[in-house]
Amino acid sequence: MAVLSRVLLLIFLVVPLSLYSQTSNAAGLSWEPYSFRSFDGREHKGDLGRLRVRENRRLRSSRMMQLAFLRLPSTAEKPGAPIVFLAGGPGVPGSVMAKVPVYYRLFAELQKVGDVILLDQRGTGMSDPNLECMTGASLPLDVFSSEAAAIRGLLATTRLCTAKSRAKGADLSGYTTEQSADDIDDLRAALGAERLNLLGFSYGTALAQAYIARHPEGVERVVFAATGGPEDALKLPAIYDMQLHRLLHLAAQSDPWKGADLEAVARQAFGRLARPMSLTVSDKRTGKPVELRVGKVALQTVLQSRMNNARTLGVIPALLASLAQGDTALFQPQVEELYNSLSAGVSSMTMAMICAAPIPPARRARVAQEAPRALLGDATNLQLRPEVCAGVGVRPQGPQPPLWSTVPALFLSGTLDGNAPPFQAEQVRWSFPNSAHIIVESAGHESLPAKEVQAVVVDFFRGMDVSGRQVRLDLPQFPSVEEAKAALRQPPRR
Numbered sequence: 001m002a003v004l005s006r007v008l009l010l011i012f013l014v015v016p017l018s019l020y021s022q023t024s025n026a027a028g029l030s031w032e033p034y035s036f037r038s039f040d041g042r043e044h045k046g047d048l049g050r051l052r053v054r055e056n057r058r059l060r061s062s063r064m065m066q067l068a069f070l071r072l073p074s075t076a077e078k079p080g081a082p083i084v085f086l087a088g089g090p091g092v093p094g095s096v097m098a099k100v101p102v103y104y105r106l107f108a109e110l111q112k113v114g115d116v117i118l119l120d121q122r123g124t125g126m127s128d129p130n131l132e133c134m135t136g137a138s139l140p141l142d143v144f145s146s147e148a149a150a151i152r153g154l155l156a157t158t159r160l161c162t163a164k165s166r167a168k169g170a171d172l173s174g175y176t177t178e179q180s181a182d183d184i185d186d187l188r189a190a191l192g193a194e195r196l197n198l199l200g201f202s203y204g205t206a207l208a209q210a211y212i213a214r215h216p217e218g219v220e221r222v223v224f225a226a227t228g229g230p231e232d233a234l235k236l237p238a239i240y241d242m243q244l245h246r247l248l249h250l251a252a253q254s255d256p257w258k259g260a261d262l263e264a265v266a267r268q269a270f271g272r273l274a275r276p277m278s279l280t281v282s283d284k285r286t287g288k289p290v291e292l293r294v295g296k297v298a299l300q301t302v303l304q305s306r307m308n309n310a311r312t313l314g315v316i317p318a319l320l321a322s323l324a325q326g327d328t329a330l331f332q333p334q335v336e337e338l339y340n341s342l343s344a345g346v347s348s349m350t351m352a353m354i355c356a357a358p359i360p361p362a363r364r365a366r367v368a369q370e371a372p373r374a375l376l377g378d379a380t381n382l383q384l385r386p387e388v389c390a391g392v393g394v395r396p397q398g399p400q401p402p403l404w405s406t407v408p409a410l411f412l413s414g415t416l417d418g419n420a421p422p423f424q425a426e427q428v429r430w431s432f433p434n435s436a437h438i439i440v441e442s443a444g445h446e447s448l449p450a451k452e453v454q455a456v457v458v459d460f461f462r463g464m465d466v467s468g469r470q471v472r473l474d475l476p477q478f479p480s481v482e483e484a485k486a487a488l489r490q491p492p493r494r
Contacts, residue, residue, distance in 0.1 A: 028051060029190045036095075046070050047073065049071055051066070055174045059171075062171060065129060069095070072098070073115055074111050080220075081196055082117050084199065085107070086198060086207045088204055098118055114197065114461070122179070131347055132349075137157070137160060139157075144297055144335065145292075145294065151387065154346075161345050161346050172393060177210045180207055181210040184196070199225070199457065212405050221408045221410075222408070223412065226412070227420055229424060233384065235367075237376060238373075241374045251314075257480075266324075266375065268324035269321075270299065273298070274296070276293040277293075278294075281340075284340045294335055303319075315478075318479055319331060321481055352392060355384070355396065410436050411425040412437075413440065414445065414446075418445075452473070
């Protein structure tokens, strides 16, 4: 936390005098030196900024809250516009991403272009209030036995966490993408910047679109990585099913699965869960084992989660093959992670943001039509069920007006991304005539950690034409069942 007696001194020490003269009317802007250690043990330095904004901008009586952001100062002789990183989730703090070595490498390269601003969006990270929630409550042992039971468990946890947030004075109706977009413009003004460069990842691409729609003159360039449009918060079950088919087809062309009928293996694995099975997991809160009743909703959730991560999607054939034979050695750790994650709590910011997303009735009707026929069902959308959002107490916002922008834009998509497939980016790109779309071969939801992708992003923000670039990553490895089990026994890499 800032030490009040040092705030004025730090403003003059950290912020150039010319910048201070432009921002003296900003609402409570303050700076302090900030050092942090990334997960590889290296120490880095930057500046921690804080800016006061209204929690609910629609109400004059709303309390003031504090946004936090990490600034990594530019190393360029003549810095360009600040580059603001908008993290995914919603709910992932931008400052945390600086601790991830592969992301810090990207940010360090971007410092050669301009200041890098890692924003902790309202309700996250070092911003105050932080709406993360630890419930300490027990979940029913049948929480993963069926979709209905999973919804009841999610609803119970959500009610506990949103009640805690409101008891601390939070107005959850202020946690919308539109209000967060206005936060970014307050930040731009406080920094004394005429325009910003935006780098949005996943949910951050929706936030970037909202900012451009509301503050079109405030953007110089924008990168959309793993793009979602206004309606894409509610996922289409058929897309996840298609992505699973694509993944299993790819694995069946590679050793050790060459020629295997992995589609039949997947059906056998789900057949094992036609009736819930007993599975013993460790409860992190108590350190004691608990016996869960686990149905296919757990496998659907595990698969969708693993498919979104290029580092874990390769294990899916082994997971399905082992479960098809009645071996739960690979499935059990995934269920244990799900159980402990849900029992720990949910972010009230995350739930408020997603429940405020405008979902047209036609989209909900399409999801309801596709889900019963989809192998993966509708598990990815449980948090957006009307009964869950009713528990949050936040209503969907009205539909967004059509977006049109001539801002130079770069879209990045991965061929193995089921969460934000390339065609989704093309739908948004239709509104950006001055744009390029690079589809990264073999990339999953996160392509930004790849050095080849980072080079394209840096060149784009330098003003270079990157439209002809091609990026191809290595195919994922598909371990055998025994290889996947051996990997489980290895200590985790940081």
